[in-house]
Amino acid sequence: xxxxxxxxxxxxxxxxxxxxxxxxxxxxxxxxxxxxxxxxxxxxxxxxxxxxxxxxxxxxxxxxxxxxxxxxxxxxxxxxxxxxxxxxxxxxxxxxxxxxxxxxxxxxxxxxxxxxxxxxxxxxxxxxxxxxxxxxxxxxxxxxxxxxxxxxxxxxxxxxxxxxxxxxxxxxxxxxxxxxxxxxxxxxxxxxxxxxxxxxxxxxxxxxxxxxxxxxxxxxxxxxxxxxxxxxxxxxxxxxxxxxxxxxxxxxxxxxxxxxxxxxxxxxxxxxxxxxxxxxxxxxxxxxxxxxxxxxxxxxxxxxxxxxxxxxxxxxxxxxxxxxxxxxxxxxxxxxxxxxxxxxxxxxxxxxxxxxxxxxxxxx
Ligand SMILES: [Zn+2]
Numbered sequence: 001x002x003x004x005x006x007x008x009x010x011x012x013x014x015x016x017x018x019x020x021x022x023x024x025x026x027x028x029x030x031x032x033x034x035x036x037x038x039x040x041x042x043x044x045x046x047x048x049x050x051x052x053x054x055x056x057x058x059x060x061x062x063x064x065x066x067x068x069x070x071x072x073x074x075x076x077x078x079x080x081x082x083x084x085x086x087x088x089x090x091x092x093x094x095x096x097x098x099x100x101x102x103x104x105x106x107x108x109x110x111x112x113x114x115x116x117x118x119x120x121x122x123x124x125x126x127x128x129x130x131x132x133x134x135x136x137x138x139x140x141x142x143x144x145x146x147x148x149x150x151x152x153x154x155x156x157x158x159x160x161x162x163x164x165x166x167x168x169x170x171x172x173x174x175x176x177x178x179x180x181x182x183x184x185x186x187x188x189x190x191x192x193x194x195x196x197x198x199x200x201x202x203x204x205x206x207x208x209x210x211x212x213x214x215x216x217x218x219x220x221x222x223x224x225x226x227x228x229x230x231x232x233x234x235x236x237x238x239x240x241x242x243x244x245x246x247x248x249x250x251x252x253x254x255x256x257x258x259x260x261x262x263x264x265x266x267x268x269x270x271x272x273x274x275x276x277x278x279x280x281x282x283x284x285x286x287x288x289x290x291x292x293x294x295x296x297x298x299x300x301x302x303x304x305x306x307x308x309x310x311x312x313x314x315x316x317x318x319x320x321x322x323x324x325x326x327x328x329x330x331x332x333x334x335x336x337x338x339x340x341x342x343x344x345x346x347x348x349x350x351x352x353x354x355x356x357x358x359x360x361x362x363x364x
Contacts, residue, residue: 001101002056002090003045006038007206007229008198013042014086015193020049021057021087026191027166030148032179033195036230042195043144043173047108048090048097050171051138058087096138107138113150124155128162131170141170148174149181156183163189197227200313207232220244223314224290235287243287246270247295248320250288254336254364255327267361271353285353289344289360295321296328296337303330339363 003013019025025046031039049055090097099105109130111123127143135141145151151159163172163186174190176182198206204222206229207213213221220240225232246269253266270288271281298312302325312318328336343360347353 001041001045002048002092002097003042003086004089005092006041006045008202009038009042009195012193012195013045016042016046017049017086017088020046025050025171027168027170028163028172028174028190030174030176030179030182030187030190030192031195032176032192034197034226034228035177036225036228036233037195037198038229039175039177039195040144040146043142043146043175044100044108045090046171046173047105047140047142047144048092048100049088050140050142051096051100051105051107052090053094053096054091056086056089056091058085105138107135107141108144109141110144110146112146117150119145119147119151119155121152121155121158124151124158128158131162131172132167134167135169139169141167143170143172145172145174148176149178151182151186153183156186160185160189198229199227200225201315203227203229203232216241219314219316220291223294224287238283238287240287240291243284244291246288247291248317250292250361251295251324251328251364252320254361255324260362263361263364264358267354267357270357270361281353282347285357286344286347289340289347293337293340293344296333296340299324299328300330300333300337303328303333336364 003017006013016025029046031042033039092101096105100108103110109127111119111127113119114123131141131143145159159172160183162170166172172190174182174186179187179192200222203225204213204218207218207221208215211233217240220243221232221235223244224235224240250266250270254263257263257266270285294313295317298314298317298321301311302321312321314321339360343356343363346356346359
């Protein structure tokens with residue numbers, strides 16, 4: 001997958017593209033950040049850009065030293081094809097790009113945790129042996145260590161020697177959501193690139209474009225995903241569109257109705273959907289509660305800075321939420337948010353979903 005097709009992270013991607021174009025990419029890198037935001041995809045994009053047979057290059061680079069590497073580097077027409085201002089990007093379509101994307105390129109090696117959840121020294125030794133020689137078919141060999149924090153200490157120490165004296169044609173890309181779990185000696189060898197959570201709008205776009213979500217599903221999933229596409233995909237088993245509608249109905253009812261009996265009626269709707277699995281009811285309620293928390297956080301934001309909806313997780317509900325601020329001022333939003341948080345905790349401790357829903361409806 002070329003840089004231009006990765007969701008978000010424009011600054012980091014531009015940095016990597018520039019380094020690839022100018023031949024200044026460090027021999028080892030650590031891509032750090034939350035799970036499911038595109039770190040591994042970025043590592044693959046680097047491998048593709050380094051080995052693409054028909055890379056797209058920008059004008060500035062086309063006139064510079066890249067021409068030696070790129071068959072089309074000197075062609076001004078090629079400059080017009082680079083999207084998003086990247087100095088170089090893979091074509092995504094040549095034999096090299098396609099083999100890398102399939103995991104079938106002999107010079108792009110991936111390591112990841114095995115069945116026991118760790119990366120063993122044997123896996124690392126095998127890669128170190130291969131990385132000591134010139135690439136077979138590509139320009140650069142790229143070793144991608146996914147979930148690098150799972151490397152056992154002996155494996156990290158074995159890797160360290162190679163990181164200290166890498167083969168000039170080899171690049172090591174470590175990917176981790178817990179970079180501080182790596183040995184300090186390894187960390188110090190690998191310049192760190194930080195990946196933050198993605199804005200909800202970027203997650204929603206990616207879900208729609210790459211994963212077949214409808215507009216409504218994508219928005220609902222993105223609002224509940226903490227800026228992680230992977231998180232959104234993992235939560236797919238619950239009906240997030242329904243959860244989001246239920247959370248919104250609940251808030252609107254709580255804003256209008258103070259009568260406890262009628263509020264408890266509303267609580268029934270939260271747990272009245274028997275699912276195929278015993279855990280489904282609990283999962284569905286948890287999904288409603290997480291959406292509710294996200295809506296309340298947005299209400300809290302609107303209460304202190306009315307108008308701008310740019311920072312909201314539920315930007316598409318801006319108008320609905322703004323209407324609710326007459327009932328939900330900053331204090332009430334915060335109190336309700338605290339109650340939702342306690343309700344989620346109770347669900348995790350296996351308190352019955354019905355009890356949790358009843359309690360919460362009286363607190364909002
Ligand atoms: Zn290509």
